[in-house]
Amino acid sequence: MSDRHLCTLLSLYVLCALCSLLTAAHGLTDEQKEFQKVAFDFAANEMAPHMAEWDQKEIFPVETMRKAAQLGFGGIYVQPDVGGSGLSRLDTSVIFEALSTGCVSTTAYISIHNMCAWMIDTFGNNEQREKFCPDLCSMEKFASYCLTEPGSGSDAASLLTSAQRKGDHYILNGSKAFISGGGDTDVYVVMCRTGSKGPKGISCVVVEKGTPGLSFGKKEQKVGWNSQPTRAVIFEDCAVPVTNRLGEEGQGFSIAMKGLxxxxxxxxxxxxxxxxxxxxxxxxxxxxxxxxxxxxxxxxxxxxxxxxxxxxxxxxxxxxxxxxxxxxxxxxxxxxxxxxxxxxxxxxxxxxxxxxxxxxxxxxxxxxxxxxxxxxxxxxxxxxxxxxxxxxxxxxxxxxxxx
Structure with missing residues (x-):
């Protein structure tokens, strides 16, 4: 056998060996390998064939995501009593890696939606969990995370969106920027200022689409992530029930960071x-x-x-x-x-x-x-x-x- 033929065989051996490395299943339990297989199959059959079209036409693939929710991917690490799958963070990572091989943009939105559902499940009371989580886990409703503002990105603790309490409502004024799903989603997990400056003055409230005073900016034109809409979320004397607050006043920044x-x-x-x-x-x-x-x-x-x-x-x-x-x-x-x-x-x-x-x-x-x-x-x-x-x-x- 010539040196050239040997080199060719070795290169093919190395390239084929990469296939084994790329299975991404090493070290996983049998159950995790099954989750992974389901996610890989869904990515290959339901996402990858449409990835380019969703990107070019800026389609928010609602029905495809609801199919993913039928597999348990709408509330992966939400507790089962409110419709979640109750899986671990490692299980979740394995699933999101596999799904992203079919469409990163769509999977990234699903990951944000999951984070919001987890925040309500973890920091909400039983009434809030039962009200919001089942529809989020089935993706009958979709969620957005609202922390960033036009003037506060990395310095999130300086956010200015205010929530003045009047009776049994908070009156929200301000705006959030770069919100994934903004305008197309149903539930907004919003960090707002109920107290003094700094992180201890921030609270977390859930704002539902259709609430008077809630509006949205233009759809942003982005380099990528085009299968999910991005808009500003605007509050103008937006009255939100106090019963929609997650946790106590002043806990919002801690809740936001734990979500992140x-x-x-x-x-x-x-x-x-x-x-x-x-x-x-x-x-x-x-x-x-x-x-x-x-x-x-x-x-x-x-x-x-x-x-x-x-x-x-x-x-x-x-x-x-x-x-x-x-x-x-x-x-x-x-x-x-x-x-x-x-x-x-x-x-x-x-x-x-x-x-x-x-x-x-x-x-x-x-x-x-x-x-x-x-x-x-x-x-x-x-x-x-x-x-x-x-x-x-x-x-x-x-x-x-x-x-």
Missing amino acids: NGGRINIASCSLGAAHACVQLARDHLLVRKQFGETLSNNQFLQFKLAEMATKLVASRLLVREAATALQENRSDAVSLCSMAKLFATDECFNICNQALQMHGGYGYLKDYAVQQFVRDIRVHQILEGTNEVMRMIISRNLLTES
Whole structure:
């Protein structure tokens, strides 16, 4: 056998070995592997065939998401007594990674919806849980998370939306920016100021669509995440019953941050799914695309690049799953690990997707090829749920204050 033939066989062996790595099932229980398989199948059959159309026509795929809810994906970590699946944070990460291989944008919205449902389930009283959670878990109704404002992004504790109490209602005035699902969703989990400046003056209320004084801005035109609408949410003398407040007055910022710890795991998991899909797309392209008389899979530089991509994907996945476990167990290092996972996975997975596009050459820049959509859809993951600069602040602060 010639050296060239041996090199070809070795390169094919390496590329095929990547298939095993990319199953993403290593270390999972049989039950988790079943959740994963259901999610992968749903992504392949119900999402991937429509991903480009949803992106180009900016379609919010309500019926597809309701099909996902029938599989238990509308309230994955919500308690079963109000319609949730009662699964763990690790289970949730596995599911969101698998779903994102079919459409990152849609899965990312589902992850935000799940976060809102969990917040109501966890911090609401029984009446609130029974009122809101069943319809959210079935996705008969959809939810949006409202923290960011035009003047307060990373500095969320400086938010200005006010909630003045008058009798048995709060009168809300102000606006929220960049709200996923805004205008198309039914339930808005809103952080508003009921007290003095700073985080201790913030409360959390649930505002229902149709409430007088609630309106929405224009639909934003975005680089990615086009299967979910994004609008400003505006409150003008919007009267919300005090009975819609989650927890006590002044607990809102704490509730928001606890929601975001899980949200960071969720969005990191969505990045894993995009990277997972892009490594597969790159591998398949290298095996069929010919240049200089042979397939690109014989090019050692590209072999090494693919190996680096797969390594970074597996490393990111391990960190995300460790953080998910820490959050589930309420460990003391959970906040730092959630921040590390979000920082590392969203940065590395974007680089993986971007490298996959580069491997496609000019074809990667065409909208006929899915790789470009994965790149566009996960770029924002480095910004939302706390920017990656804020993640570095959280991690370093915790390191510097350890006793």
